[in-house]
Structures are given as C-alpha cells and as structure tokens.
Amino acid sequence: MxxxxxxxxxxxxxxxxxxxxxxxxxxxxxxxxxxxxxxxxxxxxxxxxxxxxxxxxxxxxxxxxxxxxxxxxxxxxxxxxxxxxxxxxxxxxxxxxxxxxxxxxxxxxxxxxxxxxxxxxxHPSAAGLFARQSAARYARMAERMLRLGKSSGETRIAYAICELFLRANPFGLVTHTPFHLPVTQQVLGEFVGLSSVHVNRTIRAMARAGVLTYRGQLDVVIHDLPTLAAMAQIDPTELQATIIPSPG
Amino acid sequence: MxxxxxxxxxxxxxxxxxxxxxxxxxxxxxxxxxxxxxxxxxxxxxxxxxxxxxxxxxxxxxxxxxxxxxxxxxxxxxxxxxxxxxxxxxxxxxxxxxxxxxxxxxxxxxxxxxxxxxxxxxHPSAAGLFARQSAARYARMAERMLRLGKSSGETRIAYAICELFLRANPFGLVTHTPFHLPVTQQVLGEFVGLSSVHVNRTIRAMARAGVLTYRGQLDVVIHDLPTLAAMAQIDPTELQATIIPSPG
DNA sequence: CAGACGCGTTAACTTGGGTTATTGGTCGCG
DNA sequence: CGCGACCAATAACCCAAGTTAACGCGTCTG
Missing domain, CATH: 2.60.120.10 (Jelly Rolls)
Structure with missing residues (x-):
C-alpha cells in the first residue's frame, strides 16, 4: 500500500x-x-x-x-x-x-x-469504525462510572492503569516490560476522582506488594497482571473486547 | 400531519x-x-x-x-x-x-x-437527531462524572434532580408544580454513587431548607430552583442547552 | 385477614480518603 | 551555575459518608 x-x-x-x-x-x-x-x-x-x-x-x-x-x-x-x-x-x-x-x-x-x-x-467503512470508537468510549465511561461511584481507591486506580495499559497496547497484553503512561499522579487522581496524596499512598502500596513498579516518572512495569486485574475487578481479555474498538 | x-x-x-x-x-x-x-x-x-x-x-x-x-x-x-x-x-x-x-x-x-x-x-434528518442525542448523552455523562469524582453528596443529589427535572420537562422550567421522578431513594443512590441512607439524610435536609418537597412517593415539587441550582453548581438554562437535544 | 415485603426515616458508630504541611529530587531556563 | 517550578513521598489530623440496626407505614398477596 x-x-x-x-x-x-x-x-x-x-x-x-x-x-x-x-x-x-x-x-x-x-x-x-x-x-x-x-x-x-x-x-x-x-x-x-x-x-x-x-x-x-x-x-x-x-x-x-x-x-x-x-x-x-x-x-x-x-x-x-x-x-x-x-x-x-x-x-x-x-x-x-x-x-x-x-x-x-x-x-x-x-x-x-x-x-x-x-x-x-x-466512506461507510470509516463511519463503521467511528461508530465502534464511539461505542467503545461509551463502554469505557460506563465502566469508569461504576468504579467512580462504587469502588475503593485501590480498585479505581488499578482499573485506570488496566484501562490505559490495554489501550496503550492494543496488540497484546505484554507484561514485565515498561509501558509509557504520560500522566502524573496528580492527573491520575483527576481521572479516578482521588487526591494526588491518596493516589501516591495507593500506588506505593501496590509497588510494595510487587504488583507494579515505576521505571522513571512515567513508565510503568506490570509484574503481576492477575493480581492487578483482581484489584481492578476485571478480566483483561474481556475488558479489552468491550473497550477497545477493533481497527480497520 | x-x-x-x-x-x-x-x-x-x-x-x-x-x-x-x-x-x-x-x-x-x-x-x-x-x-x-x-x-x-x-x-x-x-x-x-x-x-x-x-x-x-x-x-x-x-x-x-x-x-x-x-x-x-x-x-x-x-x-x-x-x-x-x-x-x-x-x-x-x-x-x-x-x-x-x-x-x-x-x-x-x-x-x-x-x-x-x-x-x-x-433519513439524514433522523441521523442528525440521533447524533444530537448521542452528543447530549456524552455531555450528561461528562457532567455526572465531574460530580461523581469531585463533589459532595449534596451537590450530586441536587445535580441529579436538576438533570432529571430538565429532561422530564423539555419544554420549560416549571417550578412549584409536581413532576414525576420514577426513582426510589435506593435507585437515586445508585445513580449518584451514595448509599440510600445518605440520600435520605440529604433530601430531608433539602426539604427542611425549603428547597423541595415530595408529594407522595415519586413526585417532587421544586420550590426554590435558584438554591437547588446553586447546590448542583449549574445554571439551569445553560445545562439545558448542553444536555437536552433539540428535537426534530 | 395476616403476613411479608419494599420503602422512607432516623440514630449510633466506624472508616476511607481529603487536607495540609514538609522534604527531597529533577528538570528546564535565565 | 543557581533559581524556581513541578513532582513524588510521607506524616498527622479530621470529616463526609458508609454501615448497621431498628421502627413505621403502605401495599401486595396467599
């Protein structure tokens, strides 16, 4: 092409x-x-x-x-x-x-x-893709509203990281390798409805538990996806299917 | 017609x-x-x-x-x-x-x-209306996520009542007259991310303050829209323009 | 008619997360 | 180079909202 x-x-x-x-x-x-x-x-x-x-x-x-x-x-x-x-x-x-x-x-x-x-x-094929994107956005927002309304800080943050991890890696669930998360803890807090202090508390606890690590400021390594997914109350494969639009 | x-x-x-x-x-x-x-x-x-x-x-x-x-x-x-x-x-x-x-x-x-x-x-005119409805839904969800993430229980409940009041009365802001709100306090809590007990506490306080009253189980009378809107942190006219799709 | 159920209401107690403050590290820039 | 800005990290304190429990009322239903 x-x-x-x-x-x-x-x-x-x-x-x-x-x-x-x-x-x-x-x-x-x-x-x-x-x-x-x-x-x-x-x-x-x-x-x-x-x-x-x-x-x-x-x-x-x-x-x-x-x-x-x-x-x-x-x-x-x-x-x-x-x-x-x-x-x-x-x-x-x-x-x-x-x-x-x-x-x-x-x-x-x-x-x-x-x-x-x-x-x-x-271009109907473009309209189709745009419709899938819109549906994906709706599914994401629904999923996040559930966390925002009903879940603990830990669950919200774990979910946010899972969502962004899946979206940043649309081609596979690659763990043990850093992925770029261009958001500060302040911004992450504005995303999940928590103060930056509590985001910090929670992420440190998750790091202490061996679930994930930061490599530098903005790169995250997920060590234990199953535990992270459990904290987020999701199944990664299923979540991928509902919030990531299939391309082309 | x-x-x-x-x-x-x-x-x-x-x-x-x-x-x-x-x-x-x-x-x-x-x-x-x-x-x-x-x-x-x-x-x-x-x-x-x-x-x-x-x-x-x-x-x-x-x-x-x-x-x-x-x-x-x-x-x-x-x-x-x-x-x-x-x-x-x-x-x-x-x-x-x-x-x-x-x-x-x-x-x-x-x-x-x-x-x-x-x-x-x-039917492009129908597609246009559907697009406006979708945009309205997005605007509503954005507005609600702001409340869910950042606001007190009082603000969330006041906002929810304002939103549903506007949507149930798309033709005008009629106060002092009951409008039907087919949701229990339990359901309202599930909408705004609060326990039904706290929904009750808050609504009773709003009633005591003379902002609104219940007529029977499911009909609400708004007595003081300005105060309610202030609690909800909105301007009713503006909110109406952003979350209600214009018909036909 | 009696029981069961759902809903609103209120009180007493507990807790998750906000707030404020302080410290140290790192980056960009004059 | 040194200054200021931004950010991660942590501690101390406090309050908004959750939880549990109990009571009364209306309404459906066997």
Whole structure:
C-alpha cells in the first residue's frame, strides 16, 4: 500500500485508520494532511461552553477531555489516544461540552466537524469504525462510572492503569516490560476522582506488594497482571473486547 | 400531519421524533409499529456481556443502563426517557456494555440494530437527531462524572434532580408544580454513587431548607430552583442547552 | 385477614480518603 | 551555575459518608 504521510509501522494510529480501501485511505490522508500541528506541554485546545467547530485526532501523544467545577477541581472525563477521534460537542453540536487539553508533546489533527461528517458519509467503512470508537468510549465511561461511584481507591486506580495499559497496547497484553503512561499522579487522581496524596499512598502500596513498579516518572512495569486485574475487578481479555474498538 | 400510532399531543416522545418530513415519519412509524411492548416493574431487558441485537426506545416510562460490580453494588450509568434511543453496544458492537432495565410500567420499542442503522442512513434528518442525542448523552455523562469524582453528596443529589427535572420537562422550567421522578431513594443512590441512607439524610435536609418537597412517593415539587441550582453548581438554562437535544 | 415485603426515616458508630504541611529530587531556563 | 517550578513521598489530623440496626407505614398477596 501507498505510504501515507500519517502512516507509521507498528503505530496504533496507522493500524486504526488503514481501512483496507485505497480510496478511503487517500481521502483520510487528504483530510488531515493540512491540519497536523505539533503540541508540547499542557495546552488547552478547547474550553467547555465555547463554540466548537473541530474534532480532534491525536497522532502522537494523548489528549484528554476534562471538566472543571467552580472550586477549580478538575475531573478528567476521558483520554484520547493516537487514532481516537474526539468530538467534544454538547447536545447543541455548536458548543463544547468539555475542555480538550493536550498531555505533553505530540502531534494532532484538528478537523472541521463538517468535513469530518462529509468524510464519514462518503466512506461507510470509516463511519463503521467511528461508530465502534464511539461505542467503545461509551463502554469505557460506563465502566469508569461504576468504579467512580462504587469502588475503593485501590480498585479505581488499578482499573485506570488496566484501562490505559490495554489501550496503550492494543496488540497484546505484554507484561514485565515498561509501558509509557504520560500522566502524573496528580492527573491520575483527576481521572479516578482521588487526591494526588491518596493516589501516591495507593500506588506505593501496590509497588510494595510487587504488583507494579515505576521505571522513571512515567513508565510503568506490570509484574503481576492477575493480581492487578483482581484489584481492578476485571478480566483483561474481556475488558479489552468491550473497550477497545477493533481497527480497520 | 397524520396522526401516527406513537404520536400523542404534548408528549416528549412525539416532539422528538416528528422530523417534519412525512416520509421519514412514516418510516419511523413503520419501524416501531410491530415492536412495541408493555413493561411493568423492574425488568431486565439486556445483560452486560450478552449478545446485543437491539436498540431500545422507551415510549412511556423510563429505562436505565446500569453496571453491577462483583459485590453486587450497582451503578446506574444513564437513564433513557421517552424518545431517547438507547444502544447498549460495547466496542465490538455485538455484545452489550451494560445492563438495560425498566423502571416501573411503561411501553417501549426494541428495534433490531441493523434496521435502525438502515433507517438512519436513509433519513439524514433522523441521523442528525440521533447524533444530537448521542452528543447530549456524552455531555450528561461528562457532567455526572465531574460530580461523581469531585463533589459532595449534596451537590450530586441536587445535580441529579436538576438533570432529571430538565429532561422530564423539555419544554420549560416549571417550578412549584409536581413532576414525576420514577426513582426510589435506593435507585437515586445508585445513580449518584451514595448509599440510600445518605440520600435520605440529604433530601430531608433539602426539604427542611425549603428547597423541595415530595408529594407522595415519586413526585417532587421544586420550590426554590435558584438554591437547588446553586447546590448542583449549574445554571439551569445553560445545562439545558448542553444536555437536552433539540428535537426534530 | 395476616403476613411479608419494599420503602422512607432516623440514630449510633466506624472508616476511607481529603487536607495540609514538609522534604527531597529533577528538570528546564535565565 | 543557581533559581524556581513541578513532582513524588510521607506524616498527622479530621470529616463526609458508609454501615448497621431498628421502627413505621403502605401495599401486595396467599
């Protein structure tokens, strides 16, 4: 196949949006070609309540959608990993329901919503993939709401790590080898609804129990996936099937 | 306009799915005509993890999507009110991400997912409304995750009542008059992630403060919407615009 | 009609996790 | 190089919400 500008061997992004149809791939490449931009640091792309004209497609690095309450506390609603298409629209479609923020350095495409919708209508295989992504996002949010509402801090954190581990490694459950988790303990706390202090307490306890280790600031090694999965109250294979959209 | 079998004056359901196009309305009526069924009591229509072939459309009464954890604790993920279309699919599309359960007596249509998708492709105005509904659901879940992760019990309960009040009254913010809230305190607790005891404590306190009253078991009268909205940390008009899809 | 059940209500006691504060390490930058 | 910013780590204290238990009421049902 033609080597599209956004394609990269072994990269989740390329695997997701290779639709096995040269025409659709070309249309996709054309859609995002002009729109790639670099990001670094924490950078707000969209504010909740502001007019919303774009969908966001991270190519490298992660995005997050978040909401901030009047006291300044922030809740992360979902992460978008490379290949995910993130539409922050609220019920009115014209305004955003949540903030969109970058995490560290990366590249992303901002695609005008209308262009994106035309692309979906023209390419049913792309529409199918987007529908699977949307269903996956719903399943993830449901799963996380269960943890948020009913589970202990340990379970919430174990679940979050499992989810992000599965999403960051869509091709297999590789343990004993570091995977990159570009979130500080503060951010992890904003994701699971705990203070950063309690995140720290809990992760240290998990490390002491031999479940996982940090290699440097942002790389995690899972030593004992069965125990981690038990803490998270999930079955890894099953969770993968429900929250990871099958590509192409 | 022709009086379709599902149409009913002043009913939210009819307002949502009157697409202002006779052909689309007829196709819609045809789609659900054969599939209406009555429900009563708590009744499980779909189990998480089971094969999922239908989307659910309540016509009278509410549905809920929920997840149950290994200890038997339940978290309600979202409610579906008359006119909402509820697709419980997970990432794989073939299995359900959550349980679907009825609340009390009502009527609903179970539409095979494929038929529903064909209908959306054939009728862009319906697809547009469905997209707005999906965006509204996302906005609601984001808003609720913020409360679930970061807010006090009082705020969560006030928010839940505001959300359901707005959704149950899509045509205006009518206070001082009872509206029907077909959920017990137990269920409300499962919605906001609190024990039923704490839900009771909090609602009694709100009643003592003159914010709202119960008329009978399931009908609520809001006396002081500004205070309730302040407790919920929202602006009612703004919230309405972000979580209620505009009809037709 | 009597029993059982579900629901609302309240009280007494316990605990998980928030809050605040302090220390030390590491990175980026003037 | 030294400063400031950010982050991990840990301790001490406290409170919001969970848990358990008990009682009353309405309603379904055998």
């Amino acid at each position: 033609e080597h599209a500008p956004w394609s990269q061997k072994g990269h989740p992004f390329a695997a997701y949006w290779n639709l096995g149809c040269a025409e659709a791939n070309a249309a996709f490449a054309h859609l995002i070609k002009q729109l790639l931009r670099e990001t670094r640091g924490r950078c707000v792309l969209q504010l909740a309540g502001d007019p919303s004209a774009y969908v966001f497609l991270p190519v490298e690095g992660w995005l997050m959608t978040a909401k901030v309450d009047p006291d300044g506390a922030r809740q992360i609603v979902d992460f978008a990993l490379p290949g995910d298409v993130l539409d922050p629209a609220s019920a009115s479609m014209a305004y955003a329901a949540a903030d969109v923020v970058t995490l560290g350095r990366g590249r992303l495409a901002m695609i005008p919503r209308e262009g994106w919708q035309r692309y979906l209508v023209a | 022709e009086h379709a079998p599902w149409s009913q004056k002043g009913h939210p359901f009819a307002a949502y799915w009157n697409l202002g196009c006779a052909e689309a309305n007829a196709a819609f009526a045809h789609l659900i005509k054969q599939l209406l069924r009555e429900t009563r009591g708590r009744c499980v229509l779909q189990l998480a993890g089971d094969p999922s072939a239908y989307v659910f459309l309540p016509v009278e009464g509410w549905l809920m999507t929920a997840k149950v954890d290994p200890d038997g604790a339940r978290q309600i993920v979202d409610f579906a009110l008359p006119g909402d279309v509820l697709d419980p699919a997970s990432a794989s599309m073939a299995y359900a991400a959550a349980d679907v359960v009825t609340l009390g007596r009502g009527r609903l249509a179970m539409i095979p997912r494929e038929g529903w998708q064909r209908y959306l492709v054939a």
